[in-house]
Amino acid sequence: MDGLQGPQIEALQQLQSILGPHDTEFVVSVLESVSWDVQKATDLLFDNETTKVIAPTQATPMEQLELDDNEDSSPTIRHSHRDQGGPRSNWNFLWSLLTVPLHLVSGVLRFVFSVLRIPIPSLPFMTTNSYHSHRHTSPDSRSITQRWVQQLEEETGACSSKRSMANVVTTGFEAGPSTTRRHTYPPAASDDNQKILPDFFDGTYEEVLDICQREGRIACVVLVSAEHDDDADFKRSTLTDTAFVKILLDNDFIVWGGDIRDKTAWDASQKLQATTYPFVAFLALQPRRHGAPSGAAPVVTILSRHQGRSAATASVLVDHLNTQLLPRVTPFLVRFKTMLQDRDRDRRIREEQDRAFREAARRDREAIEMRVRQEKEEEERVRKHAEDVKRKQEDLARQKHQAGIRMEWRKFMRNRLLSPEARGLRLAVKLPGNGRVVRSFPPSATLTALYAFADSHLIPSNSRPEDDPSQAPEGVVRHAWWGFTLASAYPRREFRWKANASLTETGLRDGEQIVMELITGRESANGQISDDEYESESD
Known part of the structure; x- marks a missing residue:
């Protein structure tokens, strides 16, 4: 470790955040064999035959996002290196031999836990095979997000607010005027002990940005790593926290999340420059800064990023939203939504006028x-x-x-x-x-x-x-x-x-x-x- 330079230490930390607890010398040797390329090291360890570029490039949407100057954060930019070759086939064979017993034990334990409906613990050997299989599934972002939300419900024993609202409708409780924009919490629950998860959007990360751009809503992006020790605690305490879920529902947040073992969540983590997990980021439409010309169109901006368990607790996030983020961004979003409403009203008036004109004609x-x-x-x-x-x-x-x-x-x-x-x-x-x-x-x-x-x-x-x-x-x-x-x-x-x-x-x-x-x-x-x-x- 003493002989490693800055980019090499960063690559080591990044790979360790993916793998979880592993021998540092073993991880360093893998990185050295692929010239410190995290992408190739990940593919090498998990037998991924298709090389995928994970480092941000000039064409990624990250270049279109601005970082709010009011937040004290200095994200680290990852660098990708050219492929200089390495003993990939030998490492693949070695890793396959080492993980065979773990795969068998993991499959048996997951089956037992699923039958007994016990939350699956976040252990490295319990998710290695899962990572391998997820990386080889079809890149259907919607189905991947839906599967992750389902797994999240199984692990936490909670129910998403959307499903909870459906239960209210079927049991006769007052459901409110809309199933997509709720302003009360809890929306229902025949069982007072029932935990509620945020209403996760099952589209793509790019669609989340598009909704922020078009509707002026605030996005909450949640990225986790099942390999991390704090993963289970974060899911059970923060994501099901009553105050945190309530503030998201009351302020009409669009919530999106995933596990970085999946490609969609991994791509989002690269665009958001996440380095530590669990990771929570808030994004919203804001005026352009840094000397932008007057009258320039607003752009989706990263309002704040919260990395690591201590920075992503429910109390910290709720306090941050109530005292800093919402008071700061709400006035502009209210003006933007008012402008959208005025524009929509003008459009309807024009349509009615055009319709009346066509009818008169x-x-x-x-x-x-x-x-x-x-x-x-x-x-x-x-x-x-x-x-x-x-x-x-x-x-x-x-x-x-x-x-x-x-x-x-x-x-x-x-x-x-x-x-x-x-x-x-x-x-x-x-x-x-x-x-x-x-x-x-x-x-x-x-x-x-x-x-x-x-x-x-x-x-x-x-x-x-x-x-x-x-x-x-x-x-x-x-x-x-x-x-x-x-x-x-x-x-x-x-x-x-x-x-x-x-x-x-x-x-x-x-x-x-x-x-x-x-x-x-x-x-x-x-x-x-x-x-x-x-x-x-x-x-």
């Missing part, structure tokens, strides 16, 4: 769309109405035109088809309305003459026969279409027009009473009356 858009739709519907209605009016006007004009042409044809047929009255069949035709005409037709007369006679009485009375056209009017030849039919009065017999049919062939008798019946309801799609049933008579 939606209503305006729907109103515009409805107005446009109504205008289109009105335009369509006006257009259809105009088309209907135009079509009716065109139909009326066409009907008038057709009626004019038909009247001209009627006059033309009166002049051409009506022969002078002669003795023969005397027929009486009852016209629409109350009119009645009588005429005698020669026996050779056809139905066309009878129809032309009846049709001529539809010509206005002011139209003189001498004014009838001598030539066929221009337009569609409509002489095959009469627009009426002739039938006997009683019993009714219809005499449908047929080209070149004589009166005697139709069964008409002298003195027959004939009724002229106008044909209605036979208009086609183009507004004209169909004459498909009539044939043209060529004469």
Whole structure:
């Protein structure tokens, strides 16, 4: 020991804190074989085949944390050395032979203690195998932390505050408004002797820093070493102390911890520069110091570190929190949380304003769309109405035109088809309305003459026969279409027009009473009356 230098003494102390009570000469020989590299010495002793860098580097989060100037602490920075080789395989074989009996005894004792539910004592040979197995498990930080908390409950016989709160809910006690932020202690307990542990966060150390950054909460980091003699006493007295747990709960601390045998806790110990265990550190968001420019964003700062059993007792920690740490950091955190609340309120107001704006824009858009739709519907209605009016006007004009042409044809047929009255069949035709005409037709007369006679009485009375056209009017030849039919009065017999049919062939008798019946309801799609049933008579 007298010939060791400062870094070598530091490496020796660090390895001894991990291994627990061991022969100093043996530890020195191991360190000398690996050029005083604690990482390689640890891997060599515990047969870890994968080399892991444990010394802090420039890229580690430790470089982003500041140490509170108000705390009287001067942490020692560990140094890593280059690998210069060593008889690693020989030491692995030797250590394996030495630890085989210890592994067997440790396994039997742990099994017996677990069956009897007796807290497992912190002895070196009881945890050597555990260290070896933990170092080879998957790096799932959440499951590692949960396993450590479970082991902590088994060793101390205490229950975490989270589980205790769950028991309160199931047994009917008042649980409070939240299960994550409790402000009373004990939160419950059907058994007054039940010890309560802090509510350990089961995420990663980096997530703890992120929560401190985002929510302005104070973090309490607890690091232990099962190889240390004071480990069991610290867990049973400090971590279950009523006043200590109460102050953590009442002030909404986020508590995180682990055993440095696990990689996650070991990495955190390097970032926090822990040298002695048990180790407790408090971190929180604080303004930047050391000449930082005004307006610089606050940074997560190490507020205090408590190393060793004497510095990490419950009374010391509670007194430190009540008289120093909380009075010093609470005002800034209150302002920071108020700022977060104001920011959150402003964000909600903006969201509500944006939502109201979008809702108003939606209503305006729907109103515009409805107005446009109504205008289109009105335009369509006006257009259809105009088309209907135009079509009716065109139909009326066409009907008038057709009626004019038909009247001209009627006059033309009166002049051409009506022969002078002669003795023969005397027929009486009852016209629409109350009119009645009588005429005698020669026996050779056809139905066309009878129809032309009846049709001529539809010509206005002011139209003189001498004014009838001598030539066929221009337009569609409509002489095959009469627009009426002739039938006997009683019993009714219809005499449908047929080209070149004589009166005697139709069964008409002298003195027959004939009724002229106008044909209605036979208009086609183009507004004209169909004459498909009539044939043209060529004469």
